[in-house]
Amino acid sequence: MDINLYLKAFAGGLMIGASASLLMLLNGRIAGISGIVGSFLRVQTFGLSWQLAFVLGLLAAGLTWPLLVGSLTIEIVASPILLVIGGLLVGFGTRLGSGCTSGHGVCGIGRLSKRSIIATGTFVLSGAIVVALLRLVGALSL
Amino acid sequence: MMILLSALISGLLFGVGLIVSEMVNPARVQGFLNIFGNWDPTLAFVMGGALCVTIPVMTLLKKKEQPVFGTKFEWPTRADVDNKLIIGAAMFGAGWGATGFCPGPALVSIGTFSGDVFLFVGAMLAGMVVHNIVNDRQQSAA
Numbered sequence: 001m002d003i004n005l006y007l008k009a010f011a012g013g014l015m016i017g018a019s020a021s022l023l024m025l026l027n028g029r030i031a032g033i034s035g036i037v038g039s040f041l042r043v044q045t046f047g048l049s050w051q052l053a054f055v056l057g058l059l060a061a062g063l064t065w066p067l068l069v070g071s072l073t074i075e076i077v078a079s080p081i082l083l084v085i086g087g088l089l090v091g092f093g094t095r096l097g098s099g100c101t102s103g104h105g106v107c108g109i110g111r112l113s114k115r116s117i118i119a120t121g122t123f124v125l126s127g128a129i130v131v132a133l134l135r136l137v138g139a140l141s142l
Numbered sequence: 143m144m145i146l147l148s149a150l151i152s153g154l155l156f157g158v159g160l161i162v163s164e165m166v167n168p169a170r171v172q173g174f175l176n177i178f179g180n181w182d183p184t185l186a187f188v189m190g191g192a193l194c195v196t197i198p199v200m201t202l203l204k205k206k207e208q209p210v211f212g213t214k215f216e217w218p219t220r221a222d223v224d225n226k227l228i229i230g231a232a233m234f235g236a237g238w239g240a241t242g243f244c245p246g247p248a249l250v251s252i253g254t255f256s257g258d259v260f261l262f263v264g265a266m267l268a269g270m271v272v273h274n275i276v277n278d279r280q281q282s283a284a
Binding site (some may be wrong): 005006008009010011012013014015016017018019020021022023024025026027028029030031032033034036037038041042048050051053054055056057058059060061062063064065066070072073074075076077078080082083084085086087088089090091092093094095096097098100101102103105106107108109110111112113114115118119120122123125126128129131132134135140142 | 153239273274
């Protein structure tokens with residue numbers, strides 16, 4: 001067990017919590033990323049909005065990190081076809097279920113919302129089942 | 143103006159938190175979801191860290207009348223657990239498990255300029271647009 005990985009996970013979690021808290025304190029808005037992205041995909045709200053500013057901030061983090069801090073390491077195990085199917089499911093499912101890891105997991109549970117606690121339990125369980133099934137059929141090697 | 147600036151800073155902090163915690167790395171996420179196999183519990187500390195901040199802050203903010211820059215707090219009001227919530231969360235979880243990506247980390251990962259990331263993000267945005275279209279049809283039919 002590498003204690004540093006746990007510390008990094010916790011420190012990153014504190015920053016995510018601080019970000020969601022800041023957005024509510026300053027703007028009165030929920031930091032739900034699927035909701036934010038879904039809303040500015042609509043033509044009538046397209047333009048310079050707080051949602052677009054938030055997404056630009058997210059993108060800026062990924063774009064500036066390798067230049068200013070260090071490497072941005074991501075390892076993608078899924079095949080291209082899984083990435084497409086998974087992407088469609090994530091996009092459609094987060095909108096149908098009114099949230100993702102941020103809106104339900106961080107903000108919703110933060111507000112002790114019953115809907116968000118149930119949604120988070122559901123997507124973690126569903127994710128665990130799909131990982132187990134894909135490993136079983138050899139589509140995912142972890 | 144301040145609304146946009148605070149959303150931008152909040153998005154940036156959220157993104158940095160995702161990078162520091164390694165939540166951006168799909169292989170790590172799938173290791174966390176590999177509950178029925180060789181489970182890596184580290185990323186549970188990301189949500190744990192975030193909730194350490196959001197639970198007390200959201201509780202305090204609920205007693206406040208107005209956010210600093212916004213006109214009012216936009217607290218979600220729904221309390222019912224319906225099929226859409228469960229089915230949507232299950233679909234999202236399936237896509238999350240299959241790929242290791244949820245919306246926030248996928249957007250931050252654009253900074254790697256990996257073709258696989260663009261494939262996932264493109265499919266995710268398409269899934270959201272499909273949901274918007276289906277949802278609008280249902281609403282106009284009702």
